[in-house]
Amino acid sequence: MSDLTLQETIAAIITPLGESGIGVIRISGKDALSIADTIFLSPGGKKPSECRSHTAYHGWIAKNQGAAIIDEVLLTVFRAPKSYTGEDCVEISCHGSILGLRAVLDLVLSYSCRLAEPGEFTRRAFLSGKLDLSQAEAVSDIISARTDAALRQGVRQLRGALSLNINYIRNALLGILSVIEASIDFPEEEPQDSHCDEVAKNLKQACRQLDAILSTASQGRILREGINVVICGKPNVGKSSLLNMLLQEERAIVTPVAGTTRDAIDETIDIQGIPIHIIDTAGIIEPRDLVEKKAVQRTKHCLASADLVLLVFDGNKRTSKDDEMLMKKLKRKKTVAVINKIDLPRKIETQGIKKHFSVIVEISAKKHQNIRALEEAIKESIGGGIVEAQEPSMVSNIRHIRSLSAAKKSIVQAVNSLDNNLPPEFVAEDVKGALGHLDAIVGKSFSEELLDTIFSKFCIGK
Ligand SMILES: Nc1nc2c(ncn2[C@@H]2O[C@H](COP(=O)(O)OP(=O)(O)OP(=O)(O)O)[C@@H](O)[C@H]2O)c(=O)[nH]1
Ligand SMILES: [Mg+2]
Secondary structure (H helix, E strand, C coil): CCHHHHHCCEEEECCCCCCEEEEEEEEECCCHHHHHHHHEECCCCCCHHHCCCCEEEEEEEEECCCCEEEEEEEEEEECCCCCCCCCCEEEEEEEECHHHHHHHHHHHHCCCCEECCCCHHHHHHHHCCCCCHHHHHHHHHHHHCCCHHHHHHHHHHHCCHHHHHHHHHHHHHHHHHHHHHHHHHCCCCCCHHHHHHHHHHHHHHHHHHHHHHHCCHHHHHHHHHCEEEEEEECCCCCHHHHHHHHHCCCCCCCCCCCCCCCCCEEEEEEECCEEEEEEECCCCCCCCCHHHHHHHHHHHHHHHCCCEEEEEEECCCCCCHHHHHHHHHCCCCCEEEEEECCCCCCCCCCHHHHHHCCCEEECECCCCECHHHHHHHHHHHCCCCCCCCCCCCCCCCHHHHHHHHHHHHHHHHHHHHHHCCCCHHHHHHHHHHHHHHHHHHHCCCCCHHHHHHHHHCCCCCC
16 A cells, blocks of 8 residues: 555445444545535535534534435544544434435545455554554454453553553663663773673563563463364264254254255354354265265364364263264364253263273253353363463464564574574664564564555454
């Protein structure tokens, strides 16, 4: 995105398109107020460009110099730099009608204004210094959060919890760098050994601080991205009933006919704060036709990407060769064995299952028995869930995790260079490398490609 493009005024509908109480259109850029002047009629005749910042006005949006009214609206003015994007902004709250919103947007776009690119409002907020890059990314995390815990994590990052930690380490590294550079410029001033010890000690401390942040990465990622849990097992054991039980709705078709489920069914649920993408699969073992062959392929594909498998058994039947084969196949996968149909007389032998899996939960999907025990088992199997209170600033974004790991590698290298008595120029280079990686997280240094990658994942209006 060039500088010229960023000078253009942009607009988009920033609320979801659908029937609702209100729908909002945002205009941002140097022509926002003059465009609003042209299309807004206020009962008192006041023009938006004459309005104070952060004030809202009732009026009408009209085209053809006021001849054709489109909607009754509330117009809010935010003057630069005190707006979301840091530019002049106008937000028009229309009635939440798809046609009405489109008509107002079309009218706005017929002036010196274009449709905003995905994430462009937030990109402009970043470029005008309203947010750093990790905070801009948090906006997207908040919008897509699937659980309360993920939402809280997004909000913490937006409020700058991660940036604060990064800047703390960054400042320490800058201090270390100035000591090293002084020793390059004035080699005779200080005895070499003492400053080397001090630099090594401070570098190791920075390394420990990075480790502390990185240690939250796996939990942070689970919170942000969720985990894939795949339900599998022989036909008719109650896989779809189990999905329905966890979702607390009749999502999948359940029948006594073996081979009911063909296509994988994917839903997201919140199990004690963790977003779980749960997938019900076809129980077909020996495909009899092309449809069943495809269903088996799909099940295999789902299993390959599973973080956790729920292998379901029918407690009312003895285990068969097919159960054995499935257990062997899942040897390397993290698996919870689920004995279903405990409301019926028990016929299953669990000795064989215990040999393969340490976690076994007994449920009745039909009678909704032991849901809590199953949820606990899922939570424990993926690492005991989220320990939010202890870790107020988790790192959850893979880009941040990679940059933190790279920064740590550079610091370890700096320590090695010191240990091997390499010239201070080498140590300085490593420290600068670490600083570069930390800068990339908060966006103190960035490339257009990086911004394109980050903001293209946003949708229009963010
Ligand atoms: N008594 C009893 N019946 C159950 C239970 N869970 C499922 N069933 C019954 O078992 C039959 C099969 O259930 P489904 O959930 O369709 O089984 P499935 O594993 O998804 O079957 P496929 O999709 O054909 O592989 C249905 O008649 C269910 O009502 C349970 O806990 N107790
Ligand atoms: Mg099924």
